[in-house]
Amino acid sequence: MLERLLRIIFGDKSQKDLKAIQPLVDEINEIYAGLVQYDDDQLRDRITQIRSELKAKLDLLETEIAELLFRFREESDDSERNRIEREIDSAKRELKKQRKALLDDYLPEVYAIVRDTCRRLLGLKYDVRGHEVGWNMVPFDVQLIGAIALHEGKIAEMATGEGKTLVATLPLFLNALLGKGVHLVTVNDYLAQRDAEWMGPVFAFHDLSVGCITTGMNHGQRKEAYRCDITYGMNSEFGFDYLRDNMAVGHEQLVQRDFYYAIVDEVDSILIDEARTPLIISGQVAQDKNFYSELKSSVAQVVQAQNALVQRYISEIREDLKEDNPRADRDRLAQNLLLVKRAAPRNKAFMKLMQEGELKKLVNDTEGIYLRDKKMHELDENLFFVVEERQNSVDMRDKGRDMLSRAEKDLFIVESLDEILARIDNEESLSEKDRALQKERLTNRFMDKSEKLHNINQLLRANTLFEKDVEYVLLDNKVVIVDEFTGRQMPGRRFSDGLHQALEAKENVKIEAGTQTLATITLQNYFRMFEKLAGMTGTAVTEESEFMEIYKLPVMVIPTNVPITRIDHDDVIYLTKNEKYQAIINEIVYMHERKKPVLVGTVSVEVSETISRLLRRHGIAHNVLNAKNHEREAEIIMNAGQPGAVTIATNMAGRGTDIKLGTGVVTQAIEEYRGLPRGLSD
Structure with missing residues (x-):
């Protein structure tokens, strides 16, 4: 009641935000309409020119800061060091102010160029995670609104299927023109690799380099990825690289650059749900005696x-x-x-x-x-x-x-x-x-x-x-942790304080050497170091107060491109698991017989395998996506939207997973809804 009264008096915050941004969207569209007369080389040349202009306008102040930092390191007198430190802080504030003003000025033109680049790429065939895809995306006006919000350091709440991955390319592109390196942070390795390859052609068109940080990369590969204009990666990988840099003994061992700009995908998961989870780098104990x-x-x-x-x-x-x-x-x-x-x-x-x-x-x-x-x-x-x-x-x-x-x-x-x-x-x-x-x-x-x-x-x-197939799985006679938030394996990670060894003893596998904590940081503290931070998710308004209090990140609700017509049904509650599982199987059989794709979400590896066993008894072909068969993830996700496909998944197929409906699925649903004979349409 109070919320409704406040809206009547002060107006809806989202509507106010949209009204303020609309003139920028109109300006982008106006510039975009005129770009058709340019050929590809002219479009590329304009981006090169903008990069040069930005560098020229900021070089003087950046050089001044570099000189002040050198003087600070060389100075031994405490009072003089304090004075220089104040000068550095003042110069950095001025640099931040100038960067914002310049990028704001260039935003309409750069966004228009990125949009036109997407138009020019239409029909391009290329590989994404080993599968051929075709470029078929040009940002809508609502996606431009989301992109503007991200550049302004806000959280863009966008509904599922509204194209957050494409939206992120515009602010990434704009901020990458400064040459300081920008990050796109995802919830897992698969999404980082997929999005880097999927959006790569937009950046490659203008010679902007794209890197991707994944688990298992060596020092040289990581350093090269961070030197790129845009770097995609999983949240914990960025955090662990920061910890390793803090343990480095020489400048040549560092991989990361300064913390300039990061967009966090599924921001509520990373900055709220997992925020206080510590990232820990461990080393083997010198003398490990256990019983x-x-x-x-x-x-x-x-x-x-x-x-x-x-x-x-x-x-x-x-x-x-x-x-x-x-x-x-x-x-x-x-x-x-x-x-x-x-x-x-x-x-x-x-x-x-x-x-x-x-x-x-x-x-x-x-x-x-x-x-x-x-x-x-x-x-x-x-x-x-x-x-x-x-x-x-x-x-x-x-x-x-x-x-x-x-x-x-x-x-x-x-x-x-x-x-x-x-x-x-x-x-x-x-x-x-x-x-x-x-x-x-x-x-x-x-x-x-x-x-x-x-x-x-x-x-x-x-x-x-700790339960097998819930908190951990056994793979190749090794205890492998399962991430409670993403449902994915965490190879190479070990529980601390001897717990991992206890699990190895419990499962009768080889007990490895003990470890001790060498360095630790939380995701919350890591991301608060960035000069500019933004985020995307489908559910942010519920945590809006926390985002503002902890990160000073306002939330902006982005409208959908077309009205949502999906019907959300009430939950169905059963007294026993057997009744619940039987109802699930009945629903799957019903949909499968009608050639409709079905995705069943489960809370653990164990539950996903239970439902899989029940489906096998009914003779229904299906795929299972969980921490035990993650190597088939790309293939399973690619086929999950095909007619009649049945996919059983843990939360691995949760946040950020993009399942495309196969040919005929939507048409068939429309025909059934209208009651028309199969094959006829308006």
Whole structure:
């Protein structure tokens, strides 16, 4: 109500933004109409001329800043360094101001030239990720609006299918004319490579170089990619290159340039969802002594004992839930539910019970009472260990300690090392040599025991909080992390603090050497270093306040080229997974028989393979796209829109994935909607 009242009084913000930009769009269109008289070489020459003009107008100030930086490095007097630093800051502010003014002046002409370049490329055949495509895009007016918003350092909210990839070429092109390097940041390697190749002809037409940063590239390849006018790449790759540059010991080892301008695709995912996720560069520990192989079977027995205990509690819960049970005990039901939550919060039977609102409220209320009365520790003594899912931690209880101490009685008795060493120092009967030997022996014993306790904790976490085909997959007898946001494999990345080794022990594969953190940064802190930042997504307004507060990025809603006619249906909720899966299969069969392409999104590798098994039983040909078969991604996406195609995918086929509908799919849908005989149209 308040929002509607404010709109009536002050007007709609999006409409105001569009009204302010419209004169620029009109100017671009006017220039564009006159470019038809130029041949290709004349069009290229004009861009070359603009680059020269920009360089000439900014050279003096850039040279001044370079000289000030040199003086700052050479100066030893602190007060003089402070004075020079203030001069540098002032000169940089002036340079930023001049860059903005100049690019704003050239924007209408440059955007018109890029648009005309797209027109001249129509019909061009070229390869994108090994598949031949034809250039068929010329920016619409609404895409020009989005491109202007991106140049102004805003977030352009554009609906799915409105051509964000093409829109980004205009501000990238304009800002690349300064020669400082501009970045297009994507959510994965596939999109970075695809977009760099797909949009490449626009830049190549004017001799602007395009590079792409991907996982697995060597130092030389990365340096070459960053020297290009436009660099595409995955968000984490830019961050890791920054960390490696900070660890470099010589200037020749650096790969990145200054942080000038970046456009972040799927900006809400990268700058909000993943913003606080740290990027970590690790190195091998000098001396890596661990006991994972020795302890894994003992820990597995404790986990099995806890699972058996949980099954007993689940059975009692089911008995208490029976309506005809005269012995049903609500207090026992509440306590057992809380015990299972503390023991195995990811237990499938428990998660199913928690779908019932009344039971969920009961367990939460009971938990609150135990916490209020400070009696949770009494309840926990029934368990072997407690799983704190929110804290991502596991806490061993006395029953678990007793079970693990059978082979080593004093495993959980840990004295202070200082007290141990002080006791040896007070042993007057020991010679200096014997005292030193005793200290070394007991210190090593203390360190071994501490490492064992740490290994036990990590093995418990690996067995209770990390599930195969969800948080990680097994490939070539190696534990490979699956990115929770993109659903993609992260080869070469390892969980820190021994957790990855614990997972290797759990899965009975080779336990690799341990690692330690050498450098770390969050995506939020990395992207805040850029002089100018912009973003694109289909969903930004919901996080508008966060974008403004953290990054000073306003959101502008870009209208669609034609009105949206899609109908969004209500969600359908089922009591059991079996019912849900059966409904999914029925819907797929229905659409498949009518030759309509179907995309089924799943939350994990495991679920995607479950649906795949059900489809095989029904004899329906389909493709599965998940972290296990990512190498076929381009082929699967290329065919996903064909008539009758069925594609089962994790969130790998989520953000930024562009599925093109095959020949006849839309025509067939229109004919069915109109009720016309097949083959007839207006």
